[in-house]
Amino acid sequence: MVEIANHYIWQLNQSASIFNQMKSLADRKDISRPKDIHRIINAFFKLVRKDALLSPYFADKSKEDWEAFLPVMYSFWENVLFYSGGYFGNPMQRHMELNAMRSFSEAHYNHWLELFAAAIDDRYAGEKAELMKERARNIATVMQVKLAQ
Numbered sequence: 001m002v003e004i005a006n007h008y009i010w011q012l013n014q015s016a017s018i019f020n021q022m023k024s025l026a027d028r029k030d031i032s033r034p035k036d037i038h039r040i041i042n043a044f045f046k047l048v049r050k051d052a053l054l055s056p057y058f059a060d061k062s063k064e065d066w067e068a069f070l071p072v073m074y075s076f077w078e079n080v081l082f083y084s085g086g087y088f089g090n091p092m093q094r095h096m097e098l099n100a101m102r103s104f105s106e107a108h109y110n111h112w113l114e115l116f117a118a119a120i121d122d123r124y125a126g127e128k129a130e131l132m133k134e135r136a137r138n139i140a141t142v143m144q145v146k147l148a149q
Contacts, residue, residue: 030127031124037077037078042070043122053111109144113140116136
């Protein structure tokens with residue numbers, strides 16, 4: 001009898017967990033403003049800084065470096081998603097320099113994309129969220145091809 005009761009309790013907990021996940025998906029809104037991009041970028045780089053594979057590329061950044069770096073990333077992604085026109089950098093050149101110091105492998109790109117998608121999916125759902133992930137995949141592909149030349 002106790003086993004049956006425990007089984008039903010387990011099933012109820014599983015159902016509640018699935019319901020909460022579905023509710024969470026329904027509650028997420030799409031990316032619609034620069035502040036949303038800031039949240040994603042901040043969350044992503046928080047993951048990167050703790051990540052064994054990717055953190056070595058950022059290990060030498062001071063607090064001041066991060067304070068200068070993050071707004072560049074915000075501008076880049078705002079331009080990618082909203083065509084803001086506010087980004088004027090050359091990301092390919094910077095990544096070529098980094099690659100010359102410590103080369104990127106396919107595993108780096110794949111893991112970067114996994115963390116990036118997680119930072120988006122944990123907070124947002126919708127057309128712009130999917131577009132941001134698609135653009136990230138496209139950028140990673142172009143970088144891999146160009147850096148392999």
